[in-house]
Amino acid sequence: MSDARGRRSTVGAETPARLREGVKALASTGTSVLLVKERHSDGDVFWTLPGGGLRAGESRIEGLQRELREELGCDIVATDRATTMVYAHHSQDVVSLYHTFQCLLLSEVTPARSHGILECRWVSPTDLPPATLPQVRTAVHSVLGGPSEQSTH
Template sequence: MVNGSASRQESTGELLTGRFEPRSGAKALVTSGHAVLLVRERHSDGTPFWTLPGGGVCAHENPVEGLRRELVEELGCRSRVDDPVSTFWYAHDSHEATVSMYTVFECSLLSEPVPNHGEGVFEARWVEPDSLPPATLPQVRYLCQAAVDSATGKD
């Protein structure tokens, strides 16, 4: 992908080219012991998936402000946001031609998370990286394992 353009090859052999809208976002990597906090959301077709809490950052916010707002909206939690630990890209199927670049911050929650169905969060669960739900986004799988490996001194 170059300058907001994307190309992909369909199984028919036809080359599809298009433009996408980049979107900034922020996600929280919240750990407790060997577990990571995940939230269950749904794709536009209703299929559930698991990801890190967080979401889009508004134009008037910096990533930390946006993440704090998202954690209040999605989980009813205030948080302490620490340093960024990673980034990942996500192509949305619910926002046509939208690709988000998420900055992932190490975070601590200051209260128990309570999923807000109105914000599209249907469950919050502490999960060990070796037993992540099958529908966990691949980018999130990688980050969860890396976080626990780092905390336990594995490389």
């Protein structure tokens, strides 16, 4: 398994990793997709889809709506289940299984720094920022089209 930056993961090699279920929003305009900029525990920044972990007893759609309100101060409607992504968190011995949903935004977005969102940006699926997580590239390209994963390196 590879981590978010494509490095070989050792999660589970020494200690069992905890599995965390989460949700991500793939919001698009047809020509652009919404990405958020966050920071790894080592300080490196990365671009990903908005969303996060589910709380106990929370449905995937409820969690997605809550996460988008917390991270971007906006309301959404989930339209379709898009794909699933796996993300290994090295600093926490956690592996996240993210269920990604295509979404429509019902209001403007405002990044919440208090939730670790440094910036948000609408970008073309064919011109994702260099620090976009490989899993996000794959999800965006599989749903919205764009270059293959090999051509992004």
